[in-house]
Amino acid sequence: MIRTVWLIPVALTGLVEACVTEDATRGAAPIAGSAAGTGSAGRAANGGSGAATAGGGAGSPSNAGSGGNAGLSGAENTAGSSASAGSAGRESTAGAAGAADVGLSPERVPGENFDLTHWALQLPVASGNSVEQIKDLSSYTSVYFFSGPDGAMTFWCPVTGATTPNTHYPRTELRELPVGGDWDITGHHRLTAQLKMLQNPPSKGTVIGQIHGNATGGTSEVLKLEWMSDNQLVASVEANDDPAKQLNHTLGTYKLGELLSYTAELQDSMLTVSVTNDAGTQSYTTPYTAGSWQSDKYYFKLGAYVQLDSGTDQQGGRVAFYAVAVEHTP
16 A cells, blocks of 8 residues: 655646556656747746755846756756657657646746645755745745746756855755655655756766765665766665765766756665666666665655856856655555
8 A cells, every 4th residue: 555645736738647646546657848939038027935045156037947048158068848859759749738738837936736744845045054945835936946937846056156064066956854754775665756967067967866864874875866967867876885985877878958857766675777868768776685775764855956156146057847656554
């Protein structure tokens, strides 16, 4: 039996399969993305509960939007909300729907388009010896977190942003707050997301999804899914019998502005990471069965966690999410 499921939002067509709710009468519905518009900036008004306006050095609201990125550094990897002609063709082939079909509106803040009840947002804004965190996302929007012109939940993180104590790199990232607390590595846990990568730093990359633990040692990072500056998508995992050893597996090369989906799934201590576009699915599986992994508790993260800490305040990671589903089964 499914313990908890968060669907944000659910649609009827698209690339990837959504998780089902505890109501057995509901079937698994695919998640659809939306064909993005161009030329206009996303919602980037500073406001809502605890809106961040200081620290981190964000770009202007017009640059933070999902629209065109005029004026950014020529070295920057950027894409407007509309994909190239080739990418647009792939979206059409995959059955990507318009924004209205997935219920996303640019007139609503992300917490009105998506169910963010069980998530907290970490921002690239200094607060004490750490960063600002927003737990009530029902009305929050800022230059770092806003609805794009197609309603996509858009994350912007400049490379100049503030960081948490345990990392050198800034983030605008959602952290799962599961009912009943963080979960064991056993059981069945799945995160599925559909997105477009709109902008990447000029070097290194941006982590767009994680499975993270609470320990301060090697077992805290089960998975980092990173969009590299050369547009490869890399799953960084840790060796089952040697948590200090990082293993990298490439899951394909994609285009900025291309609609795709990923799934991070732990089932019976086996991790499978997959990336899907119209060309098919690429997957990687690795075990986490060693005893060292059993004592920690874990959670999902997603957003824009840039892996660079120098540059201008207009360089950074910008990611637009069209749908997210989380499932936990004991």
